[in-house]
Amino acid sequence: MLNSILNVFFKASLGTLPGRRLSAALGLCAAIGAGLAGGTLRGQDPARAAADDFQQTVLPVLSKNCFSCHSDRVHSGGLSLEVFRDDPALIAQKHEVWTKVLDKVNAGTMPPRPLAPLTPEEAAAITGWIARLGGGAEAGSPVSTGTADPGRVTARRLNRAEYNNTIRDLLGVTVRPADEFPVDDSGYGFDNIGDVLSLSPMLMEKYMSAARTVSRAAVFGEPYPEKPTLIVRLMPKKIQDDMQATGSVTPFSARGALYTSFHAPVDGEYEFRFRYQNFRGGEPVIQTDKGATLIAPVAPIARGPRPPITDEDRAARYERSCAAAPAEPLVFAIDGTTVYTYAVRGTTDCEYSRGESIARVKLMAGDHALRSSFPGMANMADVRTNFNPDGRRKLYMEYMDVLGPFNPSTAPPAGFKKIFMCGEPDNYSAPCARQIVENLATRAYRRPATVKEVDRLMGLVNEVRRRDTFEEAIRMAVQAVLMSPNFLFRIERDPNHGATGANVYAINDYELASRLSYFLWSSMPDDELFQAAAQKRLREPGALDAQVKRMLADPKAETLATNFGEQWLNLRLMDRKKPDAAKFPLVDDELLDAMRQETRLFLNAVVREDRSILDFIDGRFTYVNGPLARFYGIPGVDGEQFKRVDLDGEHRSGIVTQGSVLSISSYATRTSPVIRGKWVLENLLGAAPPPPPDDIPALEEKDLGTAASMRQRLEQHRADPACSACHSSMDPIGFGLENYDAAGAWRAKDGNFDVDSSGILPDGRSFSGAKGLKQILLSQSHAFTQNFTEKLLTYALGRGLERSDRGLVGQISSNVAQHDYRFSSLVTSIVNSPAFQMRSASSGDGVTP
């Protein structure tokens, strides 16, 4: 009996119960277990029983404490609880309402201050009845994997990331045509949800154009200029807010670096010609918070006729200027390997007429990371040292031209053999042709191609072959395959329809392999996984777990960080939002990119090292390079490379206090405790507050920091009960993070005011600072785990979660907790669940076999 109460309770409280509330609620459940037994033993219709129960135990409490606002007439927040008084049928239907009521009563946010809170007995009456309500509707149905509804994922078209990765793995090409596709439709927080992803005629044209480009690249290689030419001129922005830069613009670096990705169309030699600018030798300056100021006044220029300048004078001046500033190394590296260095000497006069640096390098076709920078500057205490009073940087890369290709290779492209696996140029037999096409279609469709499909493609191949070469014919076949719905969509077929009984079936091994690879790699199955599916070995005991282990260790699993992680944490906002350049002069594009990289490396570490997911809350390590370490105040890290550091948890730990998260949860010019509080509630605890009402006046920003502190300005949230209902849970979290400014740096003062980072949660618990906040979050490990499970499960399945998934989410969460919260235990739980391995058959669409 208690077991079914527990099961029932999981169902009634979808993902929003923190651990503390759970134990309290369980206690209540046990206490009213008798009531449950009483209700059903009476042999009444469950709905009727619930209604009677409601009238007796709950209605008086609601009437006394809630109806003043939540009546039919007043209707606060759009909710009337009065409707339930008279209509018992409604009670069982409006499950979502009661879920929210349960949340608010357990958290103590309702009734809102300054109204009197519920007494413990009143709260128990409500929460107990809700628990029984869940039981009444579904009593007697144990949660078992056999009968749970696995849901039905709609055919999913490949999104942008999946398209690029799939053609890379399928054909060995390095072009990324999906970067030009329109932004994918997003649902439930992710861009891989089948029902939400649409296919407009414009996108279809892009697929067609991409198919042309990719097929040509796969068979013949990418086109490149016949003679070596200037391929691109790369120019970094000159200021953080630069709107005038044209050509190929690279991010702004206060330290003068130029960094970007370059795509080489063919194996060959490429020449890099670049100029840096040297404006050292400006007047000596000191840096203050208000900017740079001169130390000493400049001597007046002598008037009168000047003596002629001799060659010796000129030479002497040159020597003086070369000696006037220390040599600063310039390093140009490709894919992390240095290909050119130079020591920049002296001031402007020394280096002015030096001209371009040139480096010629052999490169393979594909993407290469270019970086030309002054690595010594990574260790600058204050990056403004690199600025002159007129705002120009002293040393910076001006541009880099890429010329080529020289001596391009005429060999077939990298993926050629993946396609032409038999025969030789000018010598392809008919069976070989068919073999090529069948292999191509099978790999592209992620399951064996049918005879009809191959026949159709062979028809096309033969048509082309009449007037063009065999390679051209296969190129057309590749094009057709890339446009086929069997490639663009991940299809799962209902087995022999019309078959009686089975309305839930197991997806076949090929479909399972695809689900697995797109989940962990955002790409198609590799040969090993595909073979396992072909030999029907995937469902052997331990086989799936072994694959998961192998796949998580593969570098391709980095997509879990970039695709899942960045969407979960909403970090794609960094593409649109930056801290205001005037207010945060130390924060340039390069530092923001470093912050993003820090979070990616952190997420990857959790995956690769199979760490506890609770590390997201308080993991005592991170990755920083010299500039980022200095921004955070972390000692002991120098240079441009990222290093792993251990943290003591005082100021930084986990992800909440990483710069990336702190900056996207702020405005450009100031912090917002409300946004940060909402971010934590929504992304970590799965307890998003409802939207604000219309017509809220904007925050009075004028004297923020001088006449009033942030806390004082937000007082109204607590004073007004209409506001405090939601803000009492958001604002304290944000206050706890007020020591981090809008760019993510630590601060003890906000303007004239010392930061007060204490907070009191609606249930009365208080904490101090981010460290205390994280302790509170750790105490809600149940809610965190449940929420993280939901998010990863949504991403893995490619559909929104339904009520029928609640039991599964609960089971997976507790399984993860039992395995020390290890990330891999979450993945294997998901992969072994019925929702991942099975599918509900379509209902009544009259499909013909």
Next chain:
Amino acid sequence: MTQISRRAALRGLGATITLPFLDAMYPAFAAQAVKKTLSATRMAFLYVPNGIVMEHWTPAGALGATPLENLPRISSALAPYRSDLLMLSGLTSNGGRALGDGPGDHGRAGAAYLTGVHPKKTYGKDIKTGVSMDQVAARQLEGKTRFASLELGCEEGIQGGNCDNGYSCAYSNSLSWRTENTPNPPEIRPRAVFERMFGAADDEKDPAKRKRLQSYQKSILDVVLDDAQTLKSALGGSDRRKLDEYMFAIRDIEKRIQGAEKSNETRVPVSAPSASIPTDFAEHSKLMMDLLALAFQTDMTRVITVLMGIEQSPRNYPEIGITEGHHGLTHHQGDKEKIEKVARINEYHIKQFTYLLDKLKATPDGDGTLLDHSMIVYGSALADGNAHQHNNLPTVLAGRANGSLHPGRHIRYADETPMANLYLSMLDRMGVPVDQLGDSNGRLEGLADL
């Protein structure tokens, strides 16, 4: 004016403007038809987000039609074109209002503007509004022009589920809706629009080979359509709907290829815009306006929508000295400084519209100019952005629509006249009349009155 490239034209005028966005790498290459006898009616919508400062927009005047004069500050930019356009006041997009659904005015406004339908409040898979009026026309005009319609834009859509209080970002990312569930997102890269119209730069140079490749394209489309048919018969439920979307899109391409083959073309040299998107709003929108005019001039399409900014656009305009985000400023709560900034943004936007008017007036078309044969609507689905006002929307209807419009007037309609009534009147003039669209309750009177 003969068909000369933009660069040559500017050189001829003695302009010293550099052209940062013409990429020297790509040779000027062929391909565009200039049909000699052309006077079919075209229509375009230019949409600006977050409303307009109405006190600086609407001239004084009673109900009904009055001469267009004494234009306030923002609309005064239209004064030189007063004989070419109608200003309409009093039109309402009721679908943008809450109607019991709570907050979310921006998401609703965008989705209701061209559809006249109150969108469903969701940010999941079940987005639903109505078919937009441009697509109603496009379906009927399919086959007559190379593209049934073109969707252009100047701001990238937001990727994310919930953009406005529970309304999906899809509602504000697109102006055009092919079906009630399928948005038609705009293309914001000028180069991509150009390549759609004129082909990609690395296309085959050899004309014989090009013809062969084109015929192979058709065979490829046949193959994949067969694939789709086979697949569809084996699937159920929502999967079939996805296949329907796919097949519609393939057939759309097929029709376009057939249309392109049928036209006999004379060559006109044009230069491709640079591959990067200009960060300067004026530069970006001018490129889009150039492409719009070119598309009309060559009759590649007769239906274009330009989403100059998405609803809730946070874009700032440093080139005119405004560093705060647009949306934030429009919630000024009466702050005079903020209102001033919004007014300046509105002025900046309308300058791009007048740029287009100049272009259309200067382009000969049949027996007149492009503007004579077009209907260009400039407006927003919000009037006062601070109050999220959905009635009395700022709307300008430029052009003569082949003589069926009588411009030069300000027509003030009775409060709550549906915007959709304007659409019915426009569809009449496009030769594709319908009885009802969204919340329309009749045609808009007085547009042609003399």
